[in-house]
Amino acid sequence: xxxxxxxxxxxxxxxxxxxxxxxxxxxxxxxxxxxxxxxxxxxxxxxxxxxxxxxxxxxxxxxxxxxxxxxxxxxxxxxxxxxxxxxxxxxxxxxxxxxxxxxxxxxxxxxxxxxxxxxxxxxxxxxxxxxxxxxxxxxxxxxxxxxxxxxxxxxxxxxxxxxxxxxxxxxxxxxxxxxxxxxxxxxxxxxxxxxxxxxxxxxxxxxxxxxxxxxxxxxxxxxxxxxxxxxxxxxxxxxxxxxxxxxxxxxxxxxxxxxxxxxxxxxxxxxxxxxxxxxxxxxxxxxxxxxxxxxxxxxxxxxxxxx
Amino acid sequence: xxxxxxxxxxxxxxxxxxxxxxxxxxxxxxxxxxxxxxxxxxxxxxxxxxxxxxxxxxxx
Numbered sequence: 126x127x128x129x130x131x132x133x134x135x136x137x138x139x140x141x142x143x144x145x146x147x148x149x150x151x152x153x154x155x156x157x158x159x160x161x162x163x164x165x166x167x168x169x170x171x172x173x174x175x176x177x178x179x180x181x182x183x184x185x186x187x188x189x190x191x192x193x194x195x196x197x198x199x200x201x202x203x204x205x206x207x208x209x210x211x212x213x214x215x216x217x218x219x220x221x222x223x224x225x226x227x228x229x230x231x232x233x234x235x236x237x238x239x240x241x242x243x244x245x246x247x248x249x250x251x252x253x254x255x256x257x258x259x260x261x262x263x264x265x266x267x268x269x270x271x272x273x274x275x276x277x278x279x280x281x282x283x284x285x286x287x288x289x290x291x292x293x294x295x296x297x298x299x300x301x302x303x304x305x306x307x308x309x310x311x312x313x314x315x316x317x318x319x320x321x322x323x324x325x326x327x328x329x330x331x332x333x334x335x336x337x338x339x340x341x342x343x344x345x346x347x348x349x350x351x352x353x354x355x356x357x358x359x360x361x362x363x364x365x366x367x368x369x370x371x372x373x374x375x376x377x378x379x380x381x382x383x384x385x386x387x388x389x390x391x392x393x394x395x396x397x398x399x400x401x402x403x404x405x406x407x408x409x410x411x412x413x414x415x416x417x418x419x420x421x422x423x424x425x426x427x428x429x430x431x432x
Numbered sequence: 433x434x435x436x437x438x439x440x441x442x443x444x445x446x447x448x449x450x451x452x453x454x455x456x457x458x459x460x461x462x463x464x465x466x467x468x469x470x471x472x473x474x475x476x477x478x479x480x481x482x483x484x485x486x487x488x489x490x491x492x
Contacts, residue, residue, distance in 0.1 A: 194454060196454075281435060283435070288440075289440070298440050299441060303439070308438070311438045312434060315433075315435070316434035316435050
């Protein structure tokens with residue numbers, strides 16, 4: 126079993142690893158290959174497991190794996206493109222990519238399905254095809270066109286990361302309503318964002334899927350900002366929800382359309398009903414109620430342990 | 433001005449659920465031409481990793 130993520134610092138990786146015997150479990154990411162990779166040739170890969178023993182992955186000894194994160198957040202911070210450090214990190218990623226594409230390993234979500242599934246626009250197209258309601262979405266260099274199509278106020282979401290560091294300070298782009306006039310001095314395609322209609326959310330839903338299993342949790346949106354992450358208490362206020370069977374079915378249609386075996390999804394519910402906002406094939410779930418966190422980790426571990 | 437500069441806040445702490453995108457696989461850099469040699473075009477027949485040229489960029 127191969128767990129791709131930062132076992133030392135990521136509680137999600139530990140939550141799954143703790144369900145599995147240390148022997149036969151490999152914890153690996155792009156920063157730990159020197160410790161874990163023993164040998165790779167064209168027929169087999171030999172890795173060090175968490176008990177210090179050797180695990181061989183080959184056609185005669187296939188395995189299963191789960192990708193949480195290829196490398197820790199910030200692992201390439203400050204690295205200059207084209208420089209020596211960049212070349213080192215690039216070579217590590219390429220080796221990891223080869224391990225992830227070993228035909229002897231079956232993945233919860235393969236790396237080649239993971240990357241497109243992270244793309245919001247790919248998600249929305251898949252959602253529409255699956256009959257899932259999504260916000261009106263538009264990318265254009267014209268603020269006036271955004272206002273014409275989405276309303277006087279609309280949401281701007283980055284297509285890139287939601288935060289960045291500049292001059293030793295962290296900056297976060299929260300989801301919030303904006304008006305066309307605020308964007309007049311910006312080049313909207315320099316760092317492309319997608320624009321969406323504002324959805325008047327009554328409830329936020331966080332939906333977690335593992336293969337064919339699904340868990341729905343909800344958060345009352347009353348008094349919360351559009352981006353509930355700005356409210357510290359909201360991070361621990363989700364409760365288990367059992368009143369959304371249509372969301373459960375839709376969430377699984379979406380994961381099937383995107384070929385992802387794990388997802389952490391964001392939905393909202395307005396006066397019309399549920400609306401899909403985002404899916405993360407490597408997303409977090411440990412901030413949710415314990416009635417969900419344990420079963421999710423066990424579901425992942427059980428699939429990994431099957432032969 | 434880009435939209436990151438325009439719309440970003442500077443909170444004291446990052447939100448817990450700020451999982452950044454996965455690092456994308458590197459693409460092969462274009463060969464630097466020698467000033468004394470003619471440039472020849474090569475066809476990369478099996479390179480899948482063309483996108484995501486920037487380390488740490490949004491996944492393709």
